[in-house]
Amino acid sequence: MATSIRLNPDIEERLDFLSTQTGRTKAFYLRQIIESGMEDLEDYYLAAEVLERVRKGQEAIHSAADVRKDLGLND
Numbered sequence: 001m002a003t004s005i006r007l008n009p010d011i012e013e014r015l016d017f018l019s020t021q022t023g024r025t026k027a028f029y030l031r032q033i034i035e036s037g038m039e040d041l042e043d044y045y046l047a048a049e050v051l052e053r054v055r056k057g058q059e060a061i062h063s064a065a066d067v068r069k070d071l072g073l074n075d
Contacts, residue, residue, distance in 0.1 A: 007015070019026045053059035068074050 015026050015029060018024075018029060050059055054061055062070075
């Protein structure tokens with residue numbers, strides 16, 4: 001899927017420099033950046049959704065003590 005984005009001129013300059021110096025395409029580096037950052041974004045936004053449900057009382061929460069007890073780890 002083709003997607004276009006606008007980059008800050010400073011970022012584009014850095015990307016151009018990296019591409020020129022290494023002989024790799026800008027697309028290569030953009031794919032690398034997206035792939036490596038995607039997990040962090042998913043973690044953040046999905047955690048924020050859970051936190052909102054916790055605040056609204058819509059998500060069950062368990063204390064560490066209760067979890068240890070349930071798992072038989074209090075010994």
